[in-house]
Amino acid sequence: MVRLLVKQGAEVKVVMTAAAKDFVSPLVLSTLSKNEVLSDMFAENTWANHVQLGRWADVMLIAPLSCNTLAKMANGQCNNLLLSVYLSATCPVIAAPAMDEDMWHHATTARNIATLKNDGVAIIQPGNGELASGLFGDGRMEEPEYIVSALQHFFQKIIAHY
Structure with a gap:
């Protein structure tokens, strides 16, 4: 997804949680985005970045949105x-959930998704397919191409409005 966004001319800044580093290397995302990957709130040069990033971005995309991060956001x-950065964001926020099927269908997750929608977060509904656990079912994050297309559509609507 980062590669696709950069290819479309987007300036991408990646913020990773500690858990995200278990799935993909910060070096890979730094190379693809051509920007330093940020993850430590208290790193020497990032203390105030959460405010700066929240004001810098035209849109904040959270993908994948884990069940854990969803609950914390809600x-x-x-x-x-x-x-x-999410709580400091002055731009629109779009999230693409990704989790196992049972987690996705849990009543608490539905409540948390409803809370985010009520707070103005746009949700890209997950699809059905192979999940990180190896199971198949609902909760698979939409394909990167679909998410990039949704972002393009989002910006086209803004441009058409002006």
């Missing part, structure tokens, strides 16, 4: 850089 928790 409850206003702020214990990492990603959540700090």
